[in-house]
Amino acid sequence: MNSVTKLIVALLSILSIALLGLTFFIDQNSELNKLIHYYDLGLCAVFLYDFFIQLYKRKKRWRYFFTYGWIDLLSSIPVMSEFSYVRMLRIFRIVRILRSYKILYAYIISNKRSSLYGLIVFISTVILILSTTLVLHIEQDVGNIKTAEDALWWSYITITTVGYGDYYPVTNPGKLAASILILNGIAIFGAIISYITSKVNTIKKRSSLDQ
Structure with a gap:
């Protein structure tokens, strides 16, 4: 995957955390909350695309999947208000962000x-x-x-x-x-x-x- 895509995915990971954090402070039945979840679905589609591209390009696919690929997969699952426990998946997006800092720095410099x-x-x-x-x-x-x-x-x-x-x-x-x-x-x-x-x-x- 090229540097542009990696940079965008890393930054969007941070954005997704911010958006999902907003859902704690607004009415869950409001149109504003619905709009945020629409955007969350769009971001999840980007993350899912990123996961499959990385999985396709890796020579050792199972090694990638069992190291941090599963985190990428779980981070691409949208948060559904009908299942409150699914919100725990936010922690996997945070892990993704921590891994993205090195990607950001390396690609911005080079x-x-x-x-x-x-x-x-x-x-x-x-x-x-x-x-x-x-x-x-x-x-x-x-x-x-x-x-x-x-x-x-x-x-x-x-x-x-x-x-x-x-x-x-x-x-x-x-x-x-x-x-x-x-x-x-x-x-x-x-x-x-x-x-x-x-x-x-x-x-x-x-x-x-x-x-």
Whole structure:
């Protein structure tokens, strides 16, 4: 797995702990709690993908699995409010973070440019989650963004700068969050295009050297 992916997974592991920690302080039946669990499901999908990729690339797969691979697998299981004991799995995510510190340091030092792309993706993800959560919290009682699903749809069409106009914030803080999210969308797509261009140029240079 390349440095960018490892950096993103490590940072998202920290983010997942922060999000799950918020669930202790909000109403378990609220739309805000539902939104956090939607994001948790998305993060778990990333962790599960990371686990299978690492398992596939390891030469000694069983050794990987029985050392810390099982921790990676358990950390990819989402927390379900219906089964309170499943929340104990958070400890496995903490273990994953402790292991990720060394990965972060090593790859940031040796791959500064790639690490920058990973950092941009992480910051953009944080902005997306914070903006969506803030808008739902502020607009739920005064605007037309009333459910977690409404907030997710609004954030999607906003970050892609499509702007259908079916859901929109009406308060000043909500509008500010929307403005930040639009700028975030422009930045993330610019970074993705730059990263792809960089990879294509690298492949072209290698091909020219081989010829």
